[in-house]
Amino acid sequence: MNPNRCDDIRNTGADRGENETQMDGNENYSRNQNIQPQDSRNPRHSDGYTMIPPNESRRSKLLRMSQKEQDDLQRWKEEHRPGPIQQAPERLGGAVSLEEVRQRQQAGSYRSKLQKKLKQEDMNRCRRQAEEEENQRMKDKQREKANKHELKKKQEEEQRKELYQHDLLMKREAHLQKLERSNTVPMAASSSTPTSSWARGHEYREARKVQEEVSLQQKKDEQRKKSQLLEEKHKQEEEDRKRQMENERLRVNSAFLDRLEARGSGRASESLSCTPELGNVWQTEEPQDPASSPVSFPSQLHTDSAAEEDTDRERVVMKLQSMFSYCDREYLEDIVSQCNGNYQQAYDLLSA
Structure with a gap:
């Protein structure tokens, strides 16, 4: 048995005896107070x-009740x-090492942070969703109000148009009736009365x-005549130009063409004057060195004849171009080459 427990019990018994003795003293004191005369309750100035003494019997009763409650609480x-x-x-x-405990703490801290972050994101998403729903609800409400207002406005406009048409018809009928009444007036009366200001x-x-x-x-x-004259003037100027x-x-x-003809006639006369001499030279003299011989060889004569033929074709093309200005030069050159430089044949072919 615990000795401290025994000491507590002894102390409790002693305290209880003291409390009982005190309660007996209080009872004796209350009896003595009850014996006191009633004059002790009178106020003292x-x-x-002003001092009013308490009721001793009631005071003693309250003291006993409080003491009993304290004893019960102590018990x-x-x-x-x-x-x-x-x-x-x-x-x-336990059997867990310090490193493992630290790792578990670190993992738990990381998981707690992650869970806190996920929870915050969920809360933000829910809040945004609630805000969007509220905004959509307000938009729908405002749209419904706008549609009602528009419908009401259209109805008022239709009613206004109907009233306007009705008033217009009434005014027209009144005006027509007034005109009919004025037309029914006799001619003599109408001629005798002066015309109105209206x-x-x-x-x-x-x-x-x-x-x-x-x-x-x-x-x-x-304005039409001026424009026609101006247009005719422009046309005349364009035609003159x-x-x-x-x-x-x-x-x-x-x-x-005159220059070409003059140049061609000069070359033809030179060729005619030189041809007999060349023939005589070829018939009488022996061939000489080409470098020292002053007379042209057959190759040179062929080149001169080709140049003259090209000049004649060029002259024919120029004549045809002056006559047929709407034709291209290449087309005319092709026609002249097909006709072998014959001007009359090319002219007949183009005129056909």
Whole structure:
């Protein structure tokens, strides 16, 4: 048995005896107080304050109740006091090493951070989704209001148009009835009464309108005549310019052809004058060295004849181009080459 437990029990018994003795003293004191006269309950007045003595019987009763509650509390504490702990000593930490514990702590910390991050992301996603749903709901509500407002506006516009058409028809009918009544008036009465200001204004406006139309038509006719004259003038100037260009081109071509004919006639006379002499030389004299001989050889004569033939064809092409200006030069050269430089044959072929 624990000796400390025994000492506590002894102390508790001693305290209980002292409490009982004190309670007996309180009871005797309360009896003595009850014996006191009733005059002790009267208030006592002193300088600046009044003192009322308490009821001794009630006070003693409250003291007994409080003392009993304290004793009960002390008794309950003694009964429910925990006993001594009997546990065999052992080494803390188990069979796990320090490194493994650190690794587990680090892994747990990383997992906790990751879980916290994932939880935060989930919360943010849920919040954004809730905000989007709220925004969409508000948009739908505003769209519905706008559609209702638009429909209401269209209905009001249709009603306004109907009222306007109705008023317009009523005014037209009233105006027609007024005109009919005015037309039913006898001619004598109408001729005797002077014309109204509205009729005079209407006639004046009609006359002004007719005058404006006539003046506008006259201006249009004048503008049309001016444009026609200007167009004819431009056409005439264009024709004159084309005629001048054609005359200039014909003049240049004629001058060029004249020069070509003069050049060709000079070469032909030279060839005719030199041909008999060359024939005599070939018949009488023996062949000499080509470098020292002043007379041309047959190859040179063939070259000169080819050049003259090209010149004749060029002259024929120029003549045909002056006559048929709408044809290309290459086409005319092809025609002349097919006709072997014959001008009349090429002319007949192009004219056909």
